[in-house]
Amino acid sequence: MMPALDSRTNEMDLLLWRHAEAVDGSPDHTRELTPRGLKQARRMARWLEENRPKQLKVLVSPAVRTRQTVAAFTEDFQVVGSLGPDGNVADIIAATGWPDAGGAALVVGHQPALGRLCALLLAGSEADWTIKKGALWWFTNRVREGETQTVLRAAIPSDFA
Numbered sequence: 001m002m003p004a005l006d007s008r009t010n011e012m013d014l015l016l017w018r019h020a021e022a023v024d025g026s027p028d029h030t031r032e033l034t035p036r037g038l039k040q041a042r043r044m045a046r047w048l049e050e051n052r053p054k055q056l057k058v059l060v061s062p063a064v065r066t067r068q069t070v071a072a073f074t075e076d077f078q079v080v081g082s083l084g085p086d087g088n089v090a091d092i093i094a095a096t097g098w099p100d101a102g103g104a105a106l107v108v109g110h111q112p113a114l115g116r117l118c119a120l121l122l123a124g125s126e127a128d129w130t131i132k133k134g135a136l137w138w139f140t141n142r143v144r145e146g147e148t149q150t151v152l153r154a155a156i157p158s159d160f161a
Contacts, residue, residue, distance in 0.1 A: 043159070060078065070106075114131045115130050136158075
């Protein structure tokens, strides 16, 4: 007798967290979070701690503001150069292995790449969608009866977390 195939075998969670509010200025990579941004990061970190998927791989842009954002949640993260402010949708997909890697990945990154990826996942093509500073979007990819589906599990602005 053949074992039944698990319909959740290829499921993957992808969490996209835009960095919290940062000061204006240059150079861009060294911009730090504002006091409001630190509050946004802590608020979302609390929500993540309560709701996070197990075995979450955390990938972060090298920019100071993204590293400060994620530090409110964890110190266990990997800095990925291609996720910087000049990164794009393909860079995020390559870094996370979406949708085939399985498991769960959290990306702390930037606009416009995060918004464009959200548009691609929900509407089928890249578009300039805006993700608010400090907000988190959570997607699940699953296969049901041979059909691949992308599901938006949550879209949470930092002031709702």
